[in-house]
Amino acid sequence: MENIYLLMIVALAVLAIADLVVGVSNDAVNFLNSAIGSKAISFRTIMIVASLGIFLGAVFSSGMMEVARKGIFVPEQFMFNEIMIIFMAVMITDILLLDFFNTLGMPTSTTVSIVFELLGAAVAMALIKISASETETIADLANYINSSKALMIISGILLSVVIAFSIGALVQYLSRLVFSFHYERKMKNFGAIFGGLALTAITYFIFMKGMKGTPYYDDLKGLLTGNELLIIAGSMVVWTLFSFLYSNVFKKNILALVITVGTFGLALAFAGNDLVNFIGVPMAAYHSFEAWSASGVAAEAYSMGALAKKVPTEPMLLFIAGGVMVLTLWFSKKARTVTETELGLARQDEGQEKFQPNLLSRTVVRASTRFSEGLDMILPKSTQQKINSRFEKPQNNPAIAKHDAPVFDQIRASVNLMIAGVLISIATSMKLPLSTTYVTFMVAMGTSLADRAWGRESAVYRVAGVFNVIGGWFFTAISAFFAAALMAYIIYLGGPAAIAVLIFFAIVLLVRNYITYKKRSQETKEEDRIKRSESSSIQGVIHESADNISAVANRSRKIFRDAITGLAKEDLKQLKKSKKGNDKLTSEVEELRDNIFYFIKNLDESSVGASDFYITALGYLQDMAQSLEYIGKASYKHVNNNHKKLKFNQTRDLLEVQEEIEKLLDRINETFKNRDLDNIDEILHSKQLLLERLSEKIQKQITRTRSEESSPKNTSLYFSLLMESKDFVVAVMNLMELYYREHDSSIPAPEIVSESN
Template sequence: METIYLCIVIFLFALAIFDLMVGVSNDAVNFLNSAIGAKAASFKTVLFIAAIGIMIGASLSNGMMEIARNGIYQPEHFYFAEIMCILLAVMLTDVVLLDVFNSMGMPTSTTVSMVFELLGGTFALALIKVHNNDDLGLGNLINTDKALSVIMAIFVSVAIAFFFGMVVQWLARIIFTFNYKKHIKYSIGLFGGIAATAIIYFMLIKGLKDSSFMTAENKQWLQDNTLMLVGCFFVFFTILMQILHWLKINVFKVVVLLGTFALALAFAGNDLVNFIGVPLAGYSSFTDYMANGTGAGANGFLMTSLLGPAKTPWYFLVAAGAVMVYALCTSKKAHNVIKTSVDLSRQDEGEESFGSTPIARTLVRISMTLANGISKLIPDNAKKWIDTRFRKDEAIIADGAAFDLVRASVNLVLAGLLIALGTSLKLPLSTTYVTFMVAMGTSLADRAWGRDSAVYRITGVLSVIGGWFLTAGAAFTICFFVAMIIHFGGSVAIVILIGLAAFSLIRSQIMFKKKKEKEKGNETLKQLMKASDSEEALQLMRKHTREELTKVLEYVENNFELTVTSFLHENLRGLRRAMGSTKFEKQLIKQMKRTGTVAMCKLDNNTVLEKGLYYYQGNDFASELVYSTARLCEPCLEHIDNNFNSLDAIQKGEFGDVAEDITYLIRKCRTKLEANDYNNFEEEIRRANDLNAQLSHLKRQELQRIQSQSGSVRVSMIYLTMVQEAQNVVTYTINLMKVSRKFQMEG
């Protein structure tokens, strides 16, 4: 029996390594978002500074893992076997859950996930214990205060961080404007002093408050002399930053990199419990059981020892820091999560990662009405003066950056201050929530959310916030059932669940790689957005257009064939799959049109006048192709779903033959477009004309059958619809090829 629990402890530590890697992939956005978004330094430099912060923070962490030892469950009422069941369920759930969020590129809270997993696992075992023992109640077994404080943290963090991010950034922009180099002669020293002081204060209060060298005496001394320390730091850093400015050193970059270091240090020092707290609790339980409980047995030895504090050996902390640094430098999913946050706070327009939702559209309308009402109360002279401070065309943004250094500085300083303030006031503010929502508030104040992008940005923010709530529910529910399965299934269940977790992680990696392969086509668009020369932009736009239109023709070919084949064989599942992919493709078409229009701004006037019409016509024909396949699929799906009569043998034979020729035509056109080779294109035009003639003949034949009343009117209606939409597909395909040829031709 002891061997089984030893294997569980070893497996808990193995899972901890994975948990550290997926956890860092998620939480990297907290401290890298601002520095990477503003390109305060090279990517490697930013990672190096963050890595130092992580290593120091992890090494100095005191390893007090009370939340995993007694924060949720009351260990004095649980036996060793029950505690190990809870801890194993938590780790299995946590690794898979965080990996899923990272794969989607959605930042979530590792604290929320761990707390609610502990709560779910504990609740499962508590129900069993209450059922078996009338003397125990849920209140004796579960500490619900911690869970409630985390729920409150979501609301508190979101509201406070967003509001203050918006207000402080608005004030910063009023002071510095977008052309900040003109307005920093003397104010930069004061700003740098405030910023550096806030960051150091944050490091002392939040980042190092539980470090190994922070004894009770040191904490008390810091608390008694806080005002003196803050005053000295402020004077020192104000003078230092002014001197650095006179030495032609960009103070904003210094602030951003210092803030990145501070947040990374705080993350490693405080959030380490989220990754290794549970395995360490399992290790502590096992050592206590082996020393004192083998006589009572795993189901008879109570874990009262977990009530006491435990210091973590330094080598565990150093090893954890090393794994976190490795994950930070190598994880592609960390970059994916960072991209979500940076894209949502981007200053200029570009490819939006999210669509629009009814809630987002309603919020935009309400905000516009409110803004218009406030605008009427402000004097015209004041509005004109404020507008001069927000001239975005004067923005000093590094090449390829999403926003400027002023906003990056405010993001880091304000996030650090709010987290430090929350810690000192014992408010459970979440690092993830604060940093993300501050970034969203500052981007709104910077007028980065214009009327053309606001609905997409708000949808993205709501999606991330919704993911936070989803984390809590999913963590609780999944861990509840996993704990139940382990408790009743024993060793067999453990082996099966470990296998499922491993399968899930491997499958996630494979799916993520496939997703990244698909996204490689966006590299052309990224290059296009960075292009400064009109001729270079035109060549990149031609390449991007070929890639996008090739995808459209590939979709039309597959979906047309799937729809027709599924309808002729009365395959309801195939039609539903075709209809689902049609809805997704419509969103891609909208996104393609939007990004293409933004890219057009890179071309000079003559090129736009000469080639622009062909480009827009190509997009329109691509859109019509997608909508034609939707108009073909929808009535076919409804017809089969209602179990109406199928086509007769003659209709199936006639249309089936023509459909094969249409699919072949689309394939030939796609091949030519992809290769940018329009030689012998007249052959495709002739084939299209022949197909349209055939389809017109089928239409006349069907009308004659209706006239003679030789078949079902309902069947005739669906047949005529299919013939008409097939004609549209043929016509739009050839028209798409014609305008594409004109757009791709030189001269």
């Protein structure tokens, strides 16, 4: 029997490593976003600083593991075999839940997940014990669960959401009033004070979080207790003087230093605070196994009161855990996906939105707009103008490419890090539980709102995104509770066999999610993505958009092939693939159209003609996407409704059309990919021949319909596909003619006969 529990300990150790990987992938959003979004320091520097913070935070997190041992349940009420069931159920659930959120790219709380998993598994185990007892009832559940502690943890986490958002918004609003978006000028006068305040808050936060769990804290506790205000005041003086010298004497950017130190501090806090969420349960299981093995008592009779004692964490295990977390930070692509979600919601400018608006977001935005309008009626016009002048955004630097531009400025990044650090420090000193994910995310959302990043153009999407994330947090709590309870019950019924099956099931799901995520990430390769043009001249736009035309040709070829081949084979899977590919292409073309305003604003006076070219080209791209959309939807609908299969002659004709169009798109792809734009005239010469072949096939079908065709559905579909294919070819050739004409106006274009259906 002892071998079974030893194998469970080994399994828990493996699960702990997997949990570290999926946990860090999700919580990377906590400490990377402000530095990445502001681009104050290089990405490599960000990663090095964060790695150092994570490693030190993990190594010095001794003494932070109590929540997994006795924070949620009363350990002496459970026997050793029951405790092992609880711990195994918690770890399996945690890995699957966090990986699910990582795959979606949604930040969630590892603290909330572990708390509710422990609560769910402990409640399930307690109910099993109560049902087996003749004297206990459901009212005795309170004897098993540390309800007051659990309630304090839950309420503290929920309260931190409101406080973090409110304080983040208030401080950012005041900071923007002082510094405005043109903060470089104000930093000369107020930079030393701001830097001193921010660095004091962050270093105090680092000290409170970093030292609290270390073996050295007891030696310094006497010096710290009661002297907090004196330490803060002294730090403020020292850091303000340092900031003045750093900015004015050494001519360095104090905000970059604040962001660097703040990133280190949040990484340190994350590792120190959240490491318990990943390895606390396996370590508690290991200590339980040690105590039981030394007792000589049967597993079913050994009460786990030993878990109520404080046990220090083994330094070697912390060292290994820190190493795993650092490696995950560097190599996890899912961590960057989660980071992109918050950056998308917090960015200062408009662009493609990840979330779709819903009734709640529309209601909130509409109510906020009316409140703002009411406030404008109260405030004097001069006051409004003065406030609005502080929020006037600087013009984008045309020399900086869009993808290289900061998501938000360094003032907001500094406030994000400072406020998150202060709130976590206060909670730590008051021994209040909170989620570092919730605090950092809600601070970032509060500062975004105060910074007017959520304008009328984007507010409904951003608010919907915030509600989606918060809804995901509640989903985390509910699903963690019930999933862990179910896991515990299954393990109780099935024993070791159930554990083996559940672990195998977890591995299969993790591998499947990884393959699905990787496949989805590679569906549209980087070279096949449509990119927004940032040039300010016609020739520049032609050169930059060549890759776009190449990508559209390549992707259109695949979409058209999947639609026609799927119809010929009656393959719904291939038709769905075509439909999905076209939806993505249409979305990207629409995004380019949405960015026309910014493109035109970026043009210089001598190159306004580039806007006509750009808008016309986008119109042809949209025509192509619409034709492909109709072809895909019509084909899918025909097969999905189980209509008659096309006749052999019809299928043969469509496959011939497919082959001709594929050849055309391949030539276009190679021409634009290799920048051989002088070859466009050869492509244009094939237009008339291709259109004549399509017309011939239409005439053939007219003859067949009069003499032998008997299926109205087939005839309607066939005509529609040929006509849309004809429209598609016309749109493609019009696009080629536009590029040929603008590429070299000195070369006369070949005579092109415009034709449409």
